[in-house]
Amino acid sequence: MRVSGNAGDSEAMCPYRLVLEHVTSRWGVLVLIELLDRPYRFSELRRAVSGYGGRGVSEKMLTQTLQTLERDGLVHRDAKPVIPPRVDYSLTALGREAAEQVRALAHWTGERMSQVEQARHAYDENRRAVEESRRADDEAREIQSRAS
DSSP, X not given: OOOSSOHHHHHHHOHHHHHHHHHHSHHHHHHHHHHHHOOEEHHHHHHHHHTXXXXXXXXXXXXXXXXXXXHTTSEEEEEEOOXXXXXXXXXXXXXXXXXXXXXXXXXXXXXXXXXXXXXXXXXXXXXXXXXXXXXXXXXXXXXXXXXX
């Protein structure tokens, strides 16, 4: 889940942005929201996160996401020394705080999506009109330059 380059360099340059990227990453958001409900075993969490549609999360990506969130102090990994091995993932107090914020943002997005879609439509229509006007002006200048 490393964004780019050396993790140490990224942390030194802007540690706040790096944590924000971890929390708001494609899978980070879903992991945090799911873990708000209860602790999960790895395979359960993978199914739950993959249930949001689209392509499911790969084992590798979920592992990387969990390790990153654990390193940031947001997720607790509890490995029990039993056979077969059992590992449970849960939120730390810090992780619960972050997850509640992320869930609030996800909820807001769901409530406001129609307004976002309207804004996008208006923007796209305006851009099309501007482009058409620009093309018409270019054509008029071309015609004028040929006539001269």
